[in-house]
Amino acid sequence: MINWFPGHMKKAFDIIKQKESLFDMFLIVLDSRVPISSYNYEFDKIAPHKPRIFVFSKTDLTNLNRFNELKQHYNNENDILVSVNLKNVNKSYNVLIQAIKKVTNNISKQNLKKGYKTPPPKIGVLGIPNSGKSTLINILAQQKVAKVGNEAGITRREQWINCKDQFFVLDTPGLLWPKFDNQDTAIKLAIIGSIKKDSIDLKEFTYEAYKLVSKYKPQVFKDLNLEVAESEEKIYENIILLARNKKFINNDKTIQFHRVYVFLVNYFKNLDNVIYD
Known part of the structure; x- marks a missing residue:
C-alpha cells in the first residue's frame, strides 16, 4: 500500500487555502506522462472561480499522440491549456508568458470598468511533486530562484518570487492526496518520481x-x-x-x-x- 502525505504538504495546502483570495490566477502543472493521474482533485477546493492555466510539462517524455487525446479531458472554455518541454527554456517562456498575459488582459479589462489599474498579478503554482513546478518558476523568473531536482520533496516551504516586476509567483511544495483510494494511480506517480522512494x-x-x-x-x-x-x-x-x-x-x-x-x-x-x- 503506497501513501505519502507528509506534514509539510498538509501545512502548505492549509496556507494556500487561507491565502486564496490573494491570487489572481493559478498555474496547475501536470506531468504529460500521466496527464490524468497527475491532477490532484484537492486543487478544486482552492479558489475554484479563479482563472486556471493547465501546464502540461515534460512533453519530451510522453507519447504525443495519446497525450493529445487525453488532454482534452481538461478542455474547458474557462481554462487555458499549454504544453511545454521545460528543457527548451526560451520556447517555454514564450508559451507561458502568452498564457499569463491572456489572463492578465482579461483581469485588466474587468478592473478598468471598475475604474482602477491592475497591479502585477499574483500567481499560485500548484502541482504534484516532481512535476516541474520549480523549473517552470525559474523559467518565468529568468533566474534560478527555486531549487530543482528529479525527485519528490525538493520544495518544502512556500516562497513568493518576483518575476521582473511583471508578476509575483508563489512556489509551493508538491501536493499529493491525503490517501490514495486507487493504488494504480499511486504506482503511476511513483514510477515518474512523484512519491519519495524511502516511503515505498x-x-x-x-x-x-x-x-x-x-x-x-x-x-x-x-x-x-x-x-x-x-x-x-x-x-x-x-x-x-x-x-x-x-x-x-x-x-x-x-x-x-x-x-x-x-x-x-x-x-x-x-x-x-x-x-x-
Whole structure:
C-alpha cells in the first residue's frame, strides 16, 4: 500500500487555502506522462472561480499522440491549456508568458470598468511533486530562484518570487492526496518520481511497476533482454535473468536483489515516449 502525505504538504495546502483570495490566477502543472493521474482533485477546493492555466510539462517524455487525446479531458472554455518541454527554456517562456498575459488582459479589462489599474498579478503554482513546478518558476523568473531536482520533496516551504516586476509567483511544495483510494494511480506517480522512494516498499513497487510498464511500454523489455510479465512468478524469473545479465550477484552466487530493484526503478523512471493513463 503506497501513501505519502507528509506534514509539510498538509501545512502548505492549509496556507494556500487561507491565502486564496490573494491570487489572481493559478498555474496547475501536470506531468504529460500521466496527464490524468497527475491532477490532484484537492486543487478544486482552492479558489475554484479563479482563472486556471493547465501546464502540461515534460512533453519530451510522453507519447504525443495519446497525450493529445487525453488532454482534452481538461478542455474547458474557462481554462487555458499549454504544453511545454521545460528543457527548451526560451520556447517555454514564450508559451507561458502568452498564457499569463491572456489572463492578465482579461483581469485588466474587468478592473478598468471598475475604474482602477491592475497591479502585477499574483500567481499560485500548484502541482504534484516532481512535476516541474520549480523549473517552470525559474523559467518565468529568468533566474534560478527555486531549487530543482528529479525527485519528490525538493520544495518544502512556500516562497513568493518576483518575476521582473511583471508578476509575483508563489512556489509551493508538491501536493499529493491525503490517501490514495486507487493504488494504480499511486504506482503511476511513483514510477515518474512523484512519491519519495524511502516511503515505498522497493520490492513491492518494482513488481507493480514491472506490470505497469508491461502494459503501457512492453517494447522496452527487449532492450534489457527480458520479457513482458504480469504474474509475480514470471517477473521473478526476469529479475533473476537481469541480475545474471548485469552481474548483480554476490561471491556466494546469491542475487543482489536490492541492486536489481534500484536499477529497474531508475530505468522505468527515465523512459521516454511513454504514457501511463
